[in-house]
Amino acid sequence: MRHQFPFSAIVGQDQMKLAMVLTAIDPGIGGVLVFGDRGTGKSTAVRALAALLPRISKLEGSATNAATPAEMPDWADPVSGNMIDVPTPVVDLPLGTTEDRLVGALDIERALSRGEKAFEPGLLAKANRGYLYIDEVNLLEDHLVDLLLDVAQSGENVIEREGLSIRHDARFVLVGSGNPEEGELRPQLLDRFGLSVEVRSPNDIEERVEVIRRRAAFDTNPDAFVEKWSVEDTKIRDAILAARHALxxxxxxxxxxxxxxxxxxxxxxxxxxxxxxxxxxxxxxxxxxxxxxxxxxxxxxxxxxxxxxxxxxxxxxxxxxxxxxxxxxxxxxx
Missing domain, CATH: 1.10.8.80 (Magnesium chelatase subunit I, C-Terminal domain)
Incomplete structure (x- = not known):
């Protein structure tokens, strides 16, 4: 089993960690934008938080992580009805992603010849009820930005081709990271992020040494390292769950x-x-x-x-x- 670096073991970057915790408590905040230097733990933090959160229950075989039969879209193949627990999904959106890979692909020929809604779900379906992570978000192509804006606003992915309409839930926490020196973010997308934090490489020697020490310990013996920090991660998980109920x-x-x-x-x-x-x-x-x-x-x-x-x-x-x-x-x- 591959381990994720423990969330509580991340050194410093308190603002970034707090912002991600707050969106885990209330996803309606609208996601997190993290701008700053490379190698400052941006992607590590989002994966560590998702691994820390409780597993979600979904219908076995559901491509959209549906929690109930009512949430299953009409184009989806039948599932067994069994509920399974899976980790909170974290889906990466690469810069070279095509529109079909993001929203899903509709088989027009099969739909017209057989009258079937043949649909291959995309990244938005996989990210439903989880996190969609975009590295170098400021370099994302404009037409993909427009698609994300529509979905982030509605919580639903809609594909219309040749008179056919496909739709499914697409509710996720959007986490974007990038380096402001490589390009600015479009104002429309910038405004969609609820929270924004700036991260910098630590200047304190002892802090940098501690980063190296913990990473080396994790790489050498991940089982022991994860076990060592499990108590702290559990405290954070319990506090997030309690906050969700108290919100x-x-x-x-x-x-x-x-x-x-x-x-x-x-x-x-x-x-x-x-x-x-x-x-x-x-x-x-x-x-x-x-x-x-x-x-x-x-x-x-x-x-x-x-x-x-x-x-x-x-x-x-x-x-x-x-x-x-x-x-x-x-x-x-x-």
């Missing part, structure tokens, strides 16, 4: 709503998606910390990841986006 009961007072609106007005965020994402992330954090209501401390902790990618550019301010958000938070809350 609906977390109170968001009117003062908190005013704080959210005030922050977004102060940074010049367009639309209302900033306020809504900030509130959802703060509520998820409050549930994760066992709090009964959202406080300013929760807003402070998530403000930069929820709002930094929604900032308007200021040519007179060369501070990083996270720094600008943190500065605005302190000004507004003061």
């Amino acid at each position: 609906k009961t977390v109170d968001a007072p009117d003062d908190t709503l005013r704080d959210c609106a005030g922050l977004c007005v102060a940074i010049g965020s367009d639309g209302l998606r900033g306020e809504l994402t900030l509130l959802r992330a703060a509520r998820a954090l409050a549930a994760y910390k066992g709090s009964e209501s959202v406080t300013r401390d929760h807003l402070r902790a998530v403000a930069s990841m929820a709002l930094s990618h929604r900032l308007r550019r200021d040519p007179l301010d060369d501070a990083g986006s996270s720094t600008r958000v943190d500065r605005t938070v302190e000004e507004v809350f003061a």
